[in-house]
Amino acid sequence: MLEWWQERVVYQIYPRSFQDTNGDGIGDLQGIISRLDNLKDLGVGIIWLSPVYPSPNVDFGYDISDYQGIHPELGTMEDMDQLLAEAKKRDIRIVMDFVINHTSDQHPWFLQSQDRNSPYRDYYIWKSGRGRKPPNNWTGFFGGGTWEFHEQSGQYYLHLFAKNQPDLNYRNPRVLQEVKEIMRFWLRKGVAGFRCDVINILYKSSLADGRRALILTGSEHYLSQEGTHEILRTLRREVLDHYDCFTVGETVFVTPQTALDLMAPERKELDMIFSFAHMETDQYIVKWFKRKFHAGRFAKTISHWQNVLPWNANYFENHDQPRSVSRFGDDGVYWDKSAKLLCIMLLSLRGTPFIYQGQEIGMTNFDFTSMDQLADVESHNIYGIAKRLGFPPALRWRMIKATSRDNARTPLQWNSGPNAGFTTGRPWLGVNKNYEKINMEAQISDPTSIRSMYKKMIALRQTNDILKAGSFETLKISKDLFIYRRSLDGASLVILLNFSLTEKRAPWEGAVLLLSNYERQGYDGRLRPYEAVIVKEA
Ligand code: ISL
Numbered sequence: 269m270l271e272w273w274q275e276r277v278v279y280q281i282y283p284r285s286f287q288d289t290n291g292d293g294i295g296d297l298q299g300i301i302s303r304l305d306n307l308k309d310l311g312v313g314i315i316w317l318s319p320v321y322p323s324p325n326v327d328f329g330y331d332i333s334d335y336q337g338i339h340p341e342l343g344t345m346e347d348m349d350q351l352l353a354e355a356k357k358r359d360i361r362i363v364m365d366f367v368i369n370h371t372s373d374q375h376p377w378f379l380q381s382q383d384r385n386s387p388y389r390d391y392y393i394w395k396s397g398r399g400r401k402p403p404n405n406w407t408g409f410f411g412g413g414t415w416e417f418h419e420q421s422g423q424y425y426l427h428l429f430a431k432n433q434p435d436l437n438y439r440n441p442r443v444l445q446e447v448k449e450i451m452r453f454w455l456r457k458g459v460a461g462f463r464c465d466v467i468n469i470l471y472k473s474s475l476a477d478g479r480r481a482l483i484l485t486g487s488e489h490y491l492s493q494e495g496t497h498e499i500l501r502t503l504r505r506e507v508l509d510h511y512d513c514f515t516v517g518e519t520v521f522v523t524p525q526t527a528l529d530l531m532a533p534e535r536k537e538l539d540m541i542f543s544f545a546h547m548e549t550d551q552y553i554v555k556w557f558k559r560k561f562h563a564g565r566f567a568k569t570i571s572h573w574q575n576v577l578p579w580n581a582n583y584f585e586n587h588d589q590p591r592s593v594s595r596f597g598d599d600g601v602y603w604d605k606s607a608k609l610l611c612i613m614l615l616s617l618r619g620t621p622f623i624y625q626g627q628e629i630g631m632t633n634f635d636f637t638s639m640d641q642l643a644d645v646e647s648h649n650i651y652g653i654a655k656r657l658g659f660p661p662a663l664r665w666r667m668i669k670a671t672s673r674d675n676a677r678t679p680l681q682w683n684s685g686p687n688a689g690f691t692t693g694r695p696w697l698g699v700n701k702n703y704e705k706i707n708m709e710a711q712i713s714d715p716t717s718i719r720s721m722y723k724k725m726i727a728l729r730q731t732n733d734i735l736k737a738g739s740f741e742t743l744k745i746s747k748d749l750f751i752y753r754r755s756l757d758g759a760s761l762v763i764l765l766n767f768s769l770t771e772k773r774a775p776w777e778g779a780v781l782l783l784s785n786y787e788r789q790g791y792d793g794r795l796r797p798y799e800a801v802i803v804k805e806a
């Protein structure tokens with residue numbers, strides 16, 4: 269028996285870029301409400317909302333200054349209640365983004381904690397320096413150091429992300445108390461669970477120097493520590509178990525083993541986890557050093573995780589990643605075919621599928637032409653660091669171009685009107701100029717569009733128990749072919765994917781064609797460029 273969150277398809281909304289309704293150039297909650305019918309039509313059963321809380325927007329909502337409020341840019345708490353009610357009417361459940369490793373430096377807790385004598389001092393990780401040097405040698409997620417000196421109180425505070433995102437101190441039981449209250453607040457409102465931001469780094473076991481590493485020096489002191497496991501079990505027992513909800517943890521640098529520790533049924537710490545391994549197959553060590561995409565390497569990694577975990581959270585895109593069609597497919601000649609191939613693959617893997625806004629119409633990477641068109645703090649930090657390290661301008665540019673998180677954050681392309689129908693004002697981030705070709709309206713009315721393929725695949729998954737619950741078996745992986753089988757109770761489907769620009773032979777005995785991203789009558793054993801087929805085994 270599957271849980272309801274295993275049967276449904278999740279759609280991630282990045283609210284700023286989804287739909288603006290008041291002309292200020294920023295997407296808002298009313299915009300989401302106005303598009304619920306569109307999501308229902310697609311077949312979405314769960315929405316994951318990227319943060320909608322008040323935030324100074326240094327990291328666009330991932331720096332929260334009030335966990336129980338709504339950002340005025342996005343609307344009011346009444347709008348949020350309305351969104352929950354309207355979604356409920358359509359049988360769509362809503363999951364909140366939950367960012368509790370750090371707060372904004374404008375959160376009242378942090379403002380008060382700047383006073384050494386405040387009871388809030390201990391909500392964060394303050395420490396004296398070593399002479400004029402910071403407390404330890406750790407390096408952070410956005411590049412650079414992790415300690416910021418505070419003149420008035422004469423100490424440093426820890427921030428694993430931007431300096432405006434101070435890390436909370438989970439050795440202080442009061443912090444966990446607050447977290448429980450925040451969770452209950454949202455669960456009582458009827459939210460269906462949480463996407464837990466960088467959840468496997470909460471507890472810092474020690475603040476000693478880390479082993480020097482190319483990235484994240486110090487991470488051995490906070491990655492998947494027992495203290496974090498204990499916190500997750502407490503939250504499960506004391507809060508989550510009392511509501512009908514689920515959690516999906518964003519777990520950085522997880523290995524199959526640390527992932528299993530978090531998901532094991534007897535521990536029940538998280539229901540699902542996002543692993544990054546498949547997203548790292550086109551990079552060297554860090555994402556800024558791009559490596560040519562290799563479908564075989566990608567497929568091998570996905571297969572591995574499919575086989576190791578009892579259940580996966582499958583995704584090819586989110587608000588931190590470049591667009592999948594530009595990255596794993598071909599956003600030129602085979603744009604349509606390769607986007608559909610990725611759709612067929614995503615929806616036919618074992619696990620809960622997560623679709624990121626715009627993915628269903630094959631949106632491509634941002635066509636920005638200069639750094640000042642970018643808003644992302646990470647892109648600017650990394651660009652600055654690369655410059656200081658003496659990287660030549662062309663190399664810096666290529667690094668940012670291929671990896672900037674803003675690639676995924678441009679406004680959703682609704683139609684071919686001004687600003688792609690996203691806003692009547694000036695969009696907060698540029699609209700991709702390809703919106704006249706790539707937009708929702710055009711694709712809704714076209715039964716052969718990428719969006720129609722998503723709709724069809726979601727419906728197929730919804731009515732096909734093999735796709736939903738069947739086991740996964742890898743059949744073939746080569747440089748550009750990926751073939752796997754899903755089976756249940758003696759019946760099976762085989763999914764054949766050709767990631768290349770040339771035709772490939774992949775004969776399959778007794779195959780009865782169920783679906784393809786090309787027009788075809790039956791399966792003749794030949795896969796055209798970027799062709800994806802699903803066949804039944806007789
Ligand atoms: O963006 C990344 C890789 O491209 C990651 O290093 C990312 O910073 C990491 O996965 C954590 O991401 C989450 O927490 C960050 C926030 O900036 C991201 O948007 C969020 O998804 C800090 O809250």
Ligand code: CA
Pocket residue numbers: 288289290291292293294295296341
């Ligand atoms: Ca707005």
